[in-house]
Amino acid sequence: MAKYDAATVKRRARELGADLVGIASAATLNAFPPDPRWPQTPERISPYCKSVIVLVQRIPAGAFRCKTNVPVQYIDMLVLRKMDKVAYRLAEELEDAGFPTFVTAAQETDWNYKRASYGRLSTRHLGVEAGLGTLGLEVNILTPEFGPRVYLTGILTELELEPDKPLTEQVCIGESCSRCLHACPADAVLHFGIDKRACATEAQEFGFSTILQFFERFIDADPAAKAEMARSRDVFGFWQGLLRVVGSFGDCPRCLAVCPVGNDYHAHLADAQKLIPEKTPEKVALGKRYRDNRAGGAASGGLSEWNKRWVGPEGYKGMVARQLQEFKKAQRERALAAPANAEDGGRE
Numbered sequence: 001m002a003k004y005d006a007a008t009v010k011r012r013a014r015e016l017g018a019d020l021v022g023i024a025s026a027a028t029l030n031a032f033p034p035d036p037r038w039p040q041t042p043e044r045i046s047p048y049c050k051s052v053i054v055l056v057q058r059i060p061a062g063a064f065r066c067k068t069n070v071p072v073q074y075i076d077m078l079v080l081r082k083m084d085k086v087a088y089r090l091a092e093e094l095e096d097a098g099f100p101t102f103v104t105a106a107q108e109t110d111w112n113y114k115r116a117s118y119g120r121l122s123t124r125h126l127g128v129e130a131g132l133g134t135l136g137l138e139v140n141i142l143t144p145e146f147g148p149r150v151y152l153t154g155i156l157t158e159l160e161l162e163p164d165k166p167l168t169e170q171v172c173i174g175e176s177c178s179r180c181l182h183a184c185p186a187d188a189v190l191h192f193g194i195d196k197r198a199c200a201t202e203a204q205e206f207g208f209s210t211i212l213q214f215f216e217r218f219i220d221a222d223p224a225a226k227a228e229m230a231r232s233r234d235v236f237g238f239w240q241g242l243l244r245v246v247g248s249f250g251d252c253p254r255c256l257a258v259c260p261v262g263n264d265y266h267a268h269l270a271d272a273q274k275l276i277p278e279k280t281p282e283k284v285a286l287g288k289r290y291r292d293n294r295a296g297g298a299a300s301g302g303l304s305e306w307n308k309r310w311v312g313p314e315g316y317k318g319m320v321a322r323q324l325q326e327f328k329k330a331q332r333e334r335a336l337a338a339p340a341n342a343e344d345g346g347r348e
């Protein structure tokens with residue numbers, strides 16, 4: 001039987017196409033559910049799981065340079081498909097080697113967990129426990145490599161693997177940045193938290209709650225209005241969602257697009273996303289209030305004693321500034337080595 005230790009598993013995941021990979025121990029995940037009232041733990045799924053292999057697939061930055069949200073919506077589906085395939089192949093390989101292994105759903109939620117707003121596992125929290133990043137002001141997981149422009153999935157295995165250590169440094173710049181808050185069209189960004197209902201109006205234009213509201217209106221409508229409603233853009237949106245998922249989730253790219261964490265941002269997005277058209281004085285004031293609250297020790301949900309483990313207990317220590325300096329240095333070195341390429345706007 002082939003020897004599958006943590007290094008081998010990670011190498012295979014990368015060879016199969018994962019952009020980042022980390023390992024979390026099932027025992028740790030069982031001990032630290034994101035919200036203990038609704039424990040999203042491996043043991044609720046399988047009593048035998050020993051380790052969770054966490055795969056990250058980046059969303060190509062090009063889609064965030066477009067005039068509309070549509071390219072991101074489409075590429076999201078492709079990224080998820082690729083990620084599922086990579087995860088499935090790795091799971092198959094481990095099982096062939098003698099270790100029962102399966103992949104969790106990356107997007108589906110469980111009706112029994114908080115009326116379906118929670119997945120069976122929170123893949124963001126898996127990512128943090130596997131040392132791949134920390135949660136940002138808008139509770140996306142920020143990876144140092146690609147910021148929040150990623151999807152994640154978990155592979156549950158009965159193979160005991162050496163787990164990675166979580167990052168203790170906060171990757172998110174925090175309240176002094178607040179760019180995600182400034183860009184959010186639904187005012188959904190809280191202080192290391194998210195107003196899910198507000199976010200869903202943009203992120204899931206034709207999602208479950210839109211469908212529900214449509215049918216509630218439909219039931220009460222008179223026959224002429226019913227006929228009109230049946231031919232409306234809403235029904236077309238539901239059809240497209242069923243057909244290719246577009247519109248039912250992943251619709252709003254704004255908090256992903258403007259986050260300055262990650263070399264993909266420095267290389268491809270700093271110019272296109274520099275200005276935030278949605279920014280208002282009210283949003284700026286809110287960011288400042290969050291900053292003052294934190295400095296004054298006023299607790300917010302996402303920064304509670306339980307939650308700060310996933311935000312980075314040491315706080316922000318300049319990781320993004322350090323990365324930007326290194327990025328610029330590498331850029332200068334490349335320009336010196338190949339002067340003919342120096343006018344490419346700094347892109348890799």
Ligand code: B12
Pocket residue numbers: 034035105106107108109116117118119120121122123124138139140141142147148149150151152153190192193194195196197199200202203204249250251252253255256300301302304307310
């Ligand atoms: C449901 C869901 C949503 C829904 C929620 C729907 C609803 N009506 O409830 C909505 C529509 C909000 C949503 C939006 C988005 N989603 Co989504 N979503 C999920 C899903 C399927 C489950 C989420 C989950 O289980 N969360 C777990 C709970 C514990 O997290 P939570 O409720 O946020 O609670 C924490 C914090 O909010 C915080 N907190 C904040 N306030 C407070 C207050 C109190 C009192 C307490 C105690 C705690 C607290 O503490 C909690 C514990 O840490 C996951 C996939 C998965 N299985 O994980 C994807 C996922 C989180 N989504 C993802 C993405 C990409 C998005 C969008 C960017 C999509 C888009 N482009 O439009 C937006 C981003 C919004 C945002 N800033 O968070 C990615 C995340 C990638 C990343 N970099 O983080 C995931 C992981 C999918 C994946 N497989 O990769 N999503």
Ligand code: SF4
Pocket residue numbers: 138183184185186187188189194198199200202203252253254255256
């Ligand atoms: S996905 Fe859009 S609506 Fe939701 S938090 Fe991010 S910017 Fe706001």
Ligand code: SF4
Pocket residue numbers: 136137138142171172173174175177178179180181258259260261
């Ligand atoms: S935009 Fe700024 S505040 Fe928001 S998650 Fe990214 S680094 Fe943090």
